[in-house]
Amino acid sequence: xxxxxxxxxxxxxxxxxxxxxxxxxxxxxxxxxxxxxxxxxxxxxxxxxxxxxxxxxxxxxxxxxxxxxxxxxxxxxxxxxxxxxxxxxxxxxxxxxxxxxxxxxxxxxxxxxxxxxxxxxxxxxxxxxxxxxxxxxxxxxxxxxxxxxxxxxxxxxxxxxxxxxxxxxxxxxxxxxxxxxxxxxxxxxxxxxxxxxxxxxxxxxxxxxxxxxxxxxxxxxxxxxxxxxxxxxxxxxxxxxxxxxxxxxxxxxxxxxxxxxxxxxxxxxxxxxxxxxxxxxxxxxxxxxxxxxxxxxxxxxxxxxxxxxxxxxxxxxxxxxxxxxxxxxxxxxxxxxxxxxxxxxxxxxxxxxxxxxxxxxxxxxxxxxxxxxxxxxxxxxxxxxxxxxxxxxxxxxxxxxxxxxxxxxxxxxxxxxxxxxxxxxxxxxxxxxxxxxxxxxxxxxxxxxxxxxxxxxxxxxxxxxxxxxxxxxxxxxxxxxxxxxxxxxxxxxxxxxxxxxxxxxxxxxxxxxxxxxxxxxxxxxxxxxxxxxxxxxxxxxxxxxxxxxxxxxxxxxxxxxxxxxxxxxxxxxxxxxxxxxxxxxxxxxxxxxxxxxxxxxxxxxxxxxxxxxxxxxxxxxxxxxxxxxxxxxxxxxxxxxxxxxxxxxxxxxxxxxxxxxxxxxxxxxxxxxxxxxxxxxxxxxxxxxxxxxxxxxxxxxxxxxxxxxxxxxxxxxxxxxxxxxxxxxxxxxxxxx
Ligand code: GLC
Numbered sequence: 001x002x003x004x005x006x007x008x009x010x011x012x013x014x015x016x017x018x019x020x021x022x023x024x025x026x027x028x029x030x031x032x033x034x035x036x037x038x039x040x041x042x043x044x045x046x047x048x049x050x051x052x053x054x055x056x057x058x059x060x061x062x063x064x065x066x067x068x069x070x071x072x073x074x075x076x077x078x079x080x081x082x083x084x085x086x087x088x089x090x091x092x093x094x095x096x097x098x099x100x101x102x103x104x105x106x107x108x109x110x111x112x113x114x115x116x117x118x119x120x121x122x123x124x125x126x127x128x129x130x131x132x133x134x135x136x137x138x139x140x141x142x143x144x145x146x147x148x149x150x151x152x153x154x155x156x157x158x159x160x161x162x163x164x165x166x167x168x169x170x171x172x173x174x175x176x177x178x179x180x181x182x183x184x185x186x187x188x189x190x191x192x193x194x195x196x197x198x199x200x201x202x203x204x205x206x207x208x209x210x211x212x213x214x215x216x217x218x219x220x221x222x223x224x225x226x227x228x229x230x231x232x233x234x235x236x237x238x239x240x241x242x243x244x245x246x247x248x249x250x251x252x253x254x255x256x257x258x259x260x261x262x263x264x265x266x267x268x269x270x271x272x273x274x275x276x277x278x279x280x281x282x283x284x285x286x287x288x289x290x291x292x293x294x295x296x297x298x299x300x301x302x303x304x305x306x307x308x309x310x311x312x313x314x315x316x317x318x319x320x321x322x323x324x325x326x327x328x329x330x331x332x333x334x335x336x337x338x339x340x341x342x343x344x345x346x347x348x349x350x351x352x353x354x355x356x357x358x359x360x361x362x363x364x365x366x367x368x369x370x371x372x373x374x375x376x377x378x379x380x381x382x383x384x385x386x387x388x389x390x391x392x393x394x395x396x397x398x399x400x401x402x403x404x405x406x407x408x409x410x411x412x413x414x415x416x417x418x419x420x421x422x423x424x425x426x427x428x429x430x431x432x433x434x435x436x437x438x439x440x441x442x443x444x445x446x447x448x449x450x451x452x453x454x455x456x457x458x459x460x461x462x463x464x465x466x467x468x469x470x471x472x473x474x475x476x477x478x479x480x481x482x483x484x485x486x487x488x489x490x491x492x493x494x495x496x497x498x499x500x501x502x503x504x505x506x507x508x509x510x511x512x513x514x515x516x517x518x519x520x521x522x523x524x525x526x527x528x529x530x531x532x533x534x535x536x537x538x539x540x541x542x543x544x545x546x547x548x549x550x551x552x553x554x555x556x557x558x559x560x561x562x563x564x565x566x567x568x569x570x571x572x573x574x575x576x577x578x579x580x581x582x583x584x585x586x587x588x589x590x591x592x593x594x595x596x597x598x599x600x601x602x603x604x605x606x607x608x609x610x611x612x613x614x615x616x617x618x619x620x621x622x623x624x625x626x627x628x629x630x631x632x633x634x635x636x637x638x639x640x641x642x643x644x645x646x647x648x649x650x651x652x653x654x655x656x657x658x659x660x661x662x663x664x665x666x667x668x669x670x671x672x673x674x675x676x677x678x679x680x681x682x683x684x685x686x687x688x689x690x691x692x693x694x695x696x697x698x699x700x701x702x703x704x705x706x707x708x709x710x711x712x713x714x715x716x717x718x719x720x721x722x723x724x725x726x727x728x729x730x731x732x733x734x735x736x737x
Pocket of ligand 1: 100275276478
């Protein structure tokens with residue numbers, strides 16, 4: 001145990017070190033800035049996509065007109081880009097080399113929505129670290145990840161890329177990925193994280209990508225901003241502006257969010273980059289007349305670097321000379337850019353060892369980490385007892401995702417090579433040689449067929465049928481929103497035909513979003529939802545189906561019964577007429593008299609509840625919560641709530657439960673959500689084992705922005721739940737005075 005004095009000295013030394021390294025960095029920036037011409041400063045603010053021959057960029061590099069490149073991943077070319085920038089330009093400032101490393105580089109992990117389903121920040125950090133090791137080994141030092149956009153509408157294809165609908169879970173995943181990418185201490189394997197898309201991009205109206213959003217101040221402050229604030233506090237080195245306008249102001253020209261909140265309130269000292277031509281798109285928004293106008297608006301709003309509009313490199317010099325943009329504004333932007341390059345050590349060592357980069361890619365421990373993550377990311381949504389499967393049997397494997405090495409990787413897997421993907425079919429053939437028959441039935445998820453005679457005949461020969469269904473990777477992700485979330489093509493018909501054979505049918509769904517699978521559930525004896533599970537999805541799913549691993553994933557988003565329910569999310573407001581199980585369509589008599597008395601907020605045809613709520617997931621075992629209690633029944637604002645409970649594994653299998661703690665503020669200066677996730681913990685228990693657990697929640701975590709625009713805890717009555725999902729449990733009351 002260290003003495004207090006030792007700790008004090010260590011702390012002081014650390015503080016001194018960190019201050020001095022900060023001072024050194026700022027001094028280095030001052031010295032460099034003083035040497036730079038205006039043109040060279042503006043060159044740092046220009047980011048270009050650099051596929052193709054390096055020679056095409058040589059002249060611009062020599063003139064110092066490029067500060068960053070993206071989309072070059074060949075380490076030899078990256079070294080050549082850096083060599084020209086460092087040895088042939090006047091000041092030799094190295095480039096920031098960027099790439100969308102969204103859920104792994106070569107070793108592809110489950111899509112971010114699947115990562116969130118693990119509710120395992122430590123494992124997600126490990127995966128981000130692996131991504132950084134593989135990407136930085138090839139010279140990539142900046143990733144455009146994590147995406148922190150809260151998404152409440154599964155029609156939006158980019159729900160795949162984020163952590164779902166809950167701000168607390170999103171913030172936990174943000175911290176994990178930032179620490180993973182950047183490393184707990186900066187070194188040559190540090191890859192600058194980029195929290196994106198700032199802000200509110202996931203609130204696109206109608207779930208249509210790039211669409212306008214209308215997010216009022218309270219919602220912005222209490223739901224959409226908190227994950228980004230957590231990302232800033234975790235030390236994210238960069239941030240990306242979003243394509244959308246919020247209430248008429250495009251984020252890329254929004255001074256309020258980029259300066260007032262990001263810089264002045266949160267003290268962000270990193271680099272702000274636009275999204276791809278999002279500066280230029282402000283012309284389409286009708287927010288700027290031309291490229292010069294939007295360049296002026298963006299830089300004055302607080303943008304540091306322009307991705308692919310070429311607005312800064314073309315117009316800033318003229319704008320400074322005219323006085324429309326102050327040179328101090330340019331200096332601030334260049335400071336933010338140089339600070340990232342210095343933190344990454346690029347001035348000391350801009351090059352990479354190409355030979356050394358090779359064994360890092362797909363290293364066995366990386367593949368093992370990706371497999372473990374895919375195992376934890378899968379959510380068991382139905383099981384009538386058919387799972388876990390026992391022993392090796394005559395297995396029919398069918399469905400368009402059974403052997404789809406490209407689609408299994410999911411969206412934004414640019415550098416995941418499908419040759420390395422282990423599909424469920426491959427994993428089954430390896431584990432059960434000679435016992436697996438593969439009849440795909442459909443070639444890809446949108447494929448149609450009238451009959452399935454071949455598949456049905458094969459099912460009759462089998463003891464168990466495994467149907468791998470879902471979405472091709474291209475049906476989610478950027479610009480890929482859907483208005484119909486049912487399984488595409490003839491997948492539902494395939495499942496129905498399989499069910500009709502009377503054989504046990506297990507469905508596994510790989511998708512980029514929660515599809516509307518209510519009509520498919522009756523045709524499956526069990527259903528495992530794995531989103532897109534990545535390179536090692538096959539072995540992970542086989543381990544889960546045969547019980548080597550007990551499923552522990554939980555839904556990071558609400559699963560709808562029908563797309564007409566969108567948007568639907570757990571942390572909604574109570575409304576003045578909370579649903580209480582009303583009259584449904586079929587119970588309405590013809591010519592029924594009009595009445596609304598006693599009616600509440602729901603759909604006549606689909607009620608008010610989703611198919612599966614947020615935080616839901618089954619296990620091969622069962623868990624019971626008991627003795628839930630608080631250390632006090634009244635708290636002060638500076639207190640910490642201690643929640644005690646006993647969790648028991650009441651089933652026959654060892655398993656892991658994600659215990660969740662929700663809180664409701666019963667009365668506030670504004671209506672408050674029916675409940676909000678405030679803590680969660682993965683608890684692994686042997687069959688029959690009980691454990692007493694304690695979770696601590698500082699009362700300050702219950703603060704929110706109210707009518708006065710200030711974040712504070714409002715005294716009053718509260719309720720707290722401890723349960724295995726957002727729809728279960730009995731509330732425990734407490735008060736804050
Ligand atoms: C895209 C995406 C953004 C990505 C960037 C660079 O349009 O919106 O998330 O990081 O361009 O590829």
